[in-house]
Amino acid sequence: MEGIDRSRRRFLGLTAAVAGLALLPSAAAARAGLLHGWRGTALGADACLRLVHPDAAEARRLIGLCLAEVARLERVFSLHRADSALVRLNRDGRLDDAPADLVRLMAEAAAFARASGGRFDMTVQPLWALHAGHFAQAGADPAGPAPARIEAVRRLVGFQAVEIGAGRIAFARPGMQATLNGIAQGYITDRIVELLRQEGLDDVLVDMGEIRAQGRRPDGRPWQVGLDDAGANGPLALTGAAVATSAATGTVFDMAGRFGHLIDPATGRPGALWRTVSVGAPTATTADALSTALSGMPGEAAAALLSRYPGTTAFLTGADGRTTVLGMAAGG
Template sequence: MAKRYTRRRAIAIFAAAAGLPLLTAAKAASSVVTWKGQALGAPATLILNHEYRVRAERLIDAIVAEVTRLERVFSLYRDDSALSELNRVGALVAPPQDLVALLGSCQEFWNMSDGAFDPTIQPLWSLYRDHFKLPEADPSGPSAETIRDALDAVGFDNIEFNRDRIVLTRPQMAVTLNGVAQGYITDRIVDLLRGAGVTSSLVDMGEDRAIGSRADGTPWRIGLAERQDDAFPDVVLEVTNKAVATSSGTGFHFDEAQRFSHILDPRTGEPAALYRRVTVIADDATTADALSTAFSLMHETSIRSTIDRRSGVLVDLVRADGGHRRFET
């Protein structure tokens, strides 16, 4: 069986003092309330600077309720979620409006990336999963024929959706929002906190987004790493009112030899191989999440031309050969 990590994304949060975990530093402050849980199966953390602890704890209760509600929309691992029903039946009548809204964003990112970002990739992902869980699986991966068959069910242009219904128009189609839903949930939690008057918080619902700065006025520090279990980051970013998302093929492999990562190209069926890590900083976590996925499958010239059309985006990546590049608009 393949070696697995607890997060599809790989990102680490560090404090200002030489690699000390941010949560350790945060707990020392009496006005800081921290919460740890899960969002879509990934570890989630909230660091909330609030002068009234009781109010902060009530806010956390509201956040937990909102995360639970959104999991019933987006989770692939809950049989009762709206997404699971869509994949099972092929259509949804009166769909949740969060699902319609996120599909609208997905269409934008699909167009922007010339198809590199495509949430209909799930049939291909399932093919690799099912292939490598067989006891005598061919270590070279699924056959070209089975990959072509899976790709026949992939293509965002084959989803019809509006506020009243969602329809998957091809046989065997299925949708995964794992490349964007954690960012969306992060943004919804930020909206909830800002609506309650919060001006200083770091929200991590699988992707990170900062509200304001830390309680002492300094920026939040987010360390970038290929894997969640890395002891130290390779780069530390300082962010205020920005979102950060990282994609890394090392976060999950289908096979023991770690040749086939979970990031699959919806245009070719092949696993990503260009970069060790791709990080995107943007104004919102939905954008950072989707673009970090898409850019993992795009050459640097295409990444550059894409962000030139969208302001306020920074890309920090590590190539497969270890070279480091940064692009910014």
């Protein structure tokens, strides 16, 4: 299952309806001058940084480095910018000067696609565009695009038809397009954490659409993230870990809210089986991709996929509000 913005993934966006993800900061630490932060947007989504540092000027410098890196990665992954590498790939069907970050992330996306049996598929963009375009029309059929049209567009979908090489990416079928909305904000979060660690900073909380924590808060306690839809299982204490949430109705195509943005590549139609899926994992890239893939998978299949990724936990909340826990938190 791949999709666009899950509430952060607005009509093109990169990341999720974070109905469920709330940062729990330490006001005392902020008053003590140890906790420094920034809030803004990254790839159209709400974003923030929190870092622990005794020197305010140095903290500002580090935040500036992070924002420059986010801007650089937006020029790679954005679907809004006409000059981004991903937009150029979708327009031309190939990219012979592909940035290393795009090659790396598309290779990782292909690996998640294989592991999930195609539930996560970066080439689902034409189907998303079909549904968005259909419901943007006045008097659109509330039943959605015509089945024949869906089937025609579905033939453009298939991660196996993406050729990824050193500095080169190409689509094997004319008309194919890719979206990295189910993984890119996790990837950007990881890159920012890596940048700060290279600068010698160990205590940070980074949210570039998905959340990852390193070290601890100034008071020595773990960073915490609230999971509103995980019942008694939240909040999560994060130390050297990440969390991502995917919500079926974080973004919807139609006014009635029947057609969510998470599309099943096998049917060409929206097909989330869970109201929300939250995943804890060692990296934000993994958490992001798995939260998207698991949204369309029944319990047994979800457990099988999660078992392939050590150190992961999933909270699957159904329409009835009941939450199933898989992985480490369930004793798996």
